[in-house]
Amino acid sequence: MYHSIYDLVTGPLTWLGFGVLVLGGLFRMVSLYSLAKKKDASSIAYNKAKYGIRSILHWITPFGTLGWKENPVITVVTFVFHICLLATPIFLGAHIDLWDLNFGVSWPALPDHVADIMTVLVIAAGCFFAYRRVVDKTVAFVTTWKDWFALCVTMGPFITGFLAYHQIFNYQFMIVLHVITGIAWLLFIPFGRLSHAILGWYSRVYIASEFQGVRHAKDW
Amino acid sequence: MKKCITLMLALAAVVVFILPAFCQEDITEIKDPAFQTLKRPAVPFMHDEHNEKAGLDGCLPCHHEGMENGEFVEGDPAKCADCHEVAPTDDSTDLKTAYHQQCIQCHEDAAKGPVACGECHVK
Ligand code: HEM
Numbered sequence: 195m196y197h198s199i200y201d202l203v204t205g206p207l208t209w210l211g212f213g214v215l216v217l218g219g220l221f222r223m224v225s226l227y228s229l230a231k232k233k234d235a236s237s238i239a240y241n242k243a244k245y246g247i248r249s250i251l252h253w254i255t256p257f258g259t260l261g262w263k264e265n266p267v268i269t270v271v272t273f274v275f276h277i278c279l280l281a282t283p284i285f286l287g288a289h290i291d292l293w294d295l296n297f298g299v300s301w302p303a304l305p306d307h308v309a310d311i312m313t314v315l316v317i318a319a320g321c322f323f324a325y326r327r328v329v330d331k332t333v334a335f336v337t338t339w340k341d342w343f344a345l346c347v348t349m350g351p352f353i354t355g356f357l358a359y360h361q362i363f364n365y366q367f368m369i370v371l372h373v374i375t376g377i378a379w380l381l382f383i384p385f386g387r388l389s390h391a392i393l394g395w396y397s398r399v400y401i402a403s404e405f406q407g408v409r410h411a412k413d414w
Numbered sequence: 415m416k417k418c419i420t421l422m423l424a425l426a427a428v429v430v431f432i433l434p435a436f437c438q439e440d441i442t443e444i445k446d447p448a449f450q451t452l453k454r455p456a457v458p459f460m461h462d463e464h465n466e467k468a469g470l471d472g473c474l475p476c477h478h479e480g481m482e483n484g485e486f487v488e489g490d491p492a493k494c495a496d497c498h499e500v501a502p503t504d505d506s507t508d509l510k511t512a513y514h515q516q517c518i519q520c521h522e523d524a525a526k527g528p529v530a531c532g533e534c535h536v537k
């Protein structure tokens with residue numbers, strides 16, 4: 195019973211997760227681009243890679259923009275959150291061991307205790323964001339169920355991964371729950387709130403090209 | 415008196431020679447010193463009990479001295495670390511992968527036995 199559930203989630207369902215992430219991601223990028231070309235061709239004509247790259251480099255640098263200088267606490271939490279969010283699952287020893295055993299590919303791993311601390315940082319940052327959505331009136335006003343859903347999907351694999359690693363509660367239950375929440379994480383990246391991970395770059399290039407190319411002003 | 419000494423000597427022999435032999439036979443966990451410091455808890459493994467329960471008659475599914483045409487070649491039981499290095503410089507199987515591949519593969523095929531990290535590395 196347990197074996198068939200474990201095989202199902204780590205086999206076909208994991209393939210589904212990565213399949214939707216890659217194909218769904220490509221589909222969203224291509225369809226959004228062609229929609230922009232059809233509806234907004236005059237603006238697209240002004241888009242230049244140089245402007246876009248320059249803007250993105252500023253925006254991925256902590257305190258590299260006026261926006262990031264405005265509220266230092268949010269800036270630090272946001273950067274720590276996103277770096278740990280992406281680096282932990284990719285460089286986790288247990289995940290790399292699974293890639294190695296199943297596909298014979300491997301790359302350097304973070305020490306387990308470092309990954310463990312990064313996991314706690316993601317959970318702590320998530321709690322901070324949740325607290326802000328409730329307490330800060332301005333943020334609470336623009337918050338919808340979609341934001342809460344995105345936050346839950348994002349935190350799921352980190353909470354369950356932490357509990358599994360430390361063998362808190364039933365391990366077999368927790369590891370299966372972890373893989374399911376991990377797959378949900380992959381499934382929802384191309385859609386809804388989380389799609390900013392792959393589509394947010396478009397808006398940056400668009401705004402950058404308008405500011406730098408047309409208004410001759412910085413957009414950072 | 416003589417009887418007593420003989421008995422005592424016999425008892426001493428049992429303690430010195432036979433008991434340690436029993437202890438050595440009884441592998442109850444795998445905690446390979448080749449890894450030096452372990453990152454994960456040692457793995458409970460009752461050698462004889464495991465093989466009996468799993469219905470493994472021979473020693474070959476595990477003990478080998480090499481490979482030919484993708485099949486293990488039977489060999490005397492020896493420490494895995496005698497042949498599998500922790501960090502080999504060539505493309506031979508490293509010690510951690512040797513354990514994982516052997517243990518997990520069979521459990522997957524049999525649909526029995528532990529397959530996820532924490533089921534073997536029990537805290
Ligand atoms: C989709 C398939 C996935 C599989 C098969 C998988 C498998 C695993 C396994 C086996 C562990 C180790 C548990 C242990 O040490 O006992 C683990 C831990 C963990 N995984 Fe995943 N995982 C998946 C997806 C994800 C995703 C998408 C994320 C993050 C977004 C993630 C984040 C983590 C974290 C944070 C830990 C615990 C790290 C720690 O506290 O040290 N996993 N995962």
